[in-house]
Amino acid sequence: MSHTEFSGYDLTKKINQAKGFNSSETIMVDTEVKTTYDQPNAKGYFGNYGGKFVPEILIPVVQALEVEYLKAKEDPEFLEQYHSLLDEYVGRPTKLTFADKLTAHYGKAKIYLKREDLCHTGAHKINNAIGQILLAQRMGKTRIIAETGAGQHGVATATACAKFGLECIVYMGAEDMVRQKLNVDRMQLMGAEVRCVESGSKTLKDATNEAIRDWVTNPENTFYIIGSVVGPHPYPMMVRNFHRVIGDEARKQILEKEGRLPDYLLACVGGGSNAMGLFYPFINDDVKIIGIEAAGYGVDSGKTAATITKGTPGILHGSLSYLLHDKNGQIELAHSISAGLDYPGIGPEHSFLYDSKRVEYNSVTDDEAMEAVKLLSKKEGIIPALETAHAIAWLEHMMPNTSEDEIIIINLSGRGDKDMGTISENL
């Protein structure tokens, strides 16, 4: 595994370049380990990352969203509506399952699975879609747009729109529409219009570009439901908060089952929403936290989506964060076998947690993820999503260094039904 290391000076230079500052305007970047993880600040920065890098026309739109979200998150009526939908419609709380066969297979630490695959629609994404649709309603928006890679966020958004009777348009890359056809059919069945994106790599990055273009064109009536902890402030904070129910539940459940907190948390990282949802409620605890990116064919192959491992700071889709881009700032094409991790960026909070060394980031290849799909299916009778399989695959690396009295919680972010086409081809 190769890490991109920066000295404080290099990091400052990179961030100032990304912000377009010239040398007389440069800001000093704080590269000290942070003692507080209570982020972001009022301007939407997690340490040095985040912000609101959007076209002028969207500034009032994101500001209005921020004002409304800050009110809603303190409003007992809003919270009651959100949590009751999570209970009655999504099926929360999800289980924390002890993976006894997988634990016996490695003969080391005890492995628990946080079962987001059991959520309605089959992945964690619905927690956030429900939260954002309630906000859209509160703001009187009538038209919902979303981007999707693996289709799970698109399905979650289409589901929420059907439930609330709102118009729904989902942008999806042409390549992803082929590899996640089942999810395209599901979205259409629920009444969403799926718009095929033929530009660039025809994957998640390009779908997001098109969604932002639509948003800029229709800022008045349109609410953009972003599907991960990415985008301009307040999205990274808001999406994290809508997913923190994962970690809040896991914390309570492990205390009930084991009488103590886990030693490790493990989750896959695309944009990073399932990971932040699990990590955030443990961020100030003495728990080792590990995020796993998609290495694709390998981090040095040129066909990878390992953004933290291979990227440098830059601006994409409204925020400053680690990014796969070349010396001229051109975004590089990401590659992963899993459509949901096939993205050249990452949420700004992850960049902050990486720089401050609170979270360790590693990556596994497409082949390792496929092996993990087989392992979990055979050992536990649970077919994981290809995205989730990246977290499972890291067990091969970490288990030899654990001991029988330790505990690991893995976020099982989604089920693998949507991936059966790709899985069958690779078996």
Ligand SMILES: Cc1ncc(COP(=O)(O)O)c(C=O)c1O
């Ligand atoms: C099941 C599943 N897990 C993980 C992800 C990655 O997204 P994030 O990193 O935002 O959790 C996706 C994205 O579509 C997904 O469908």
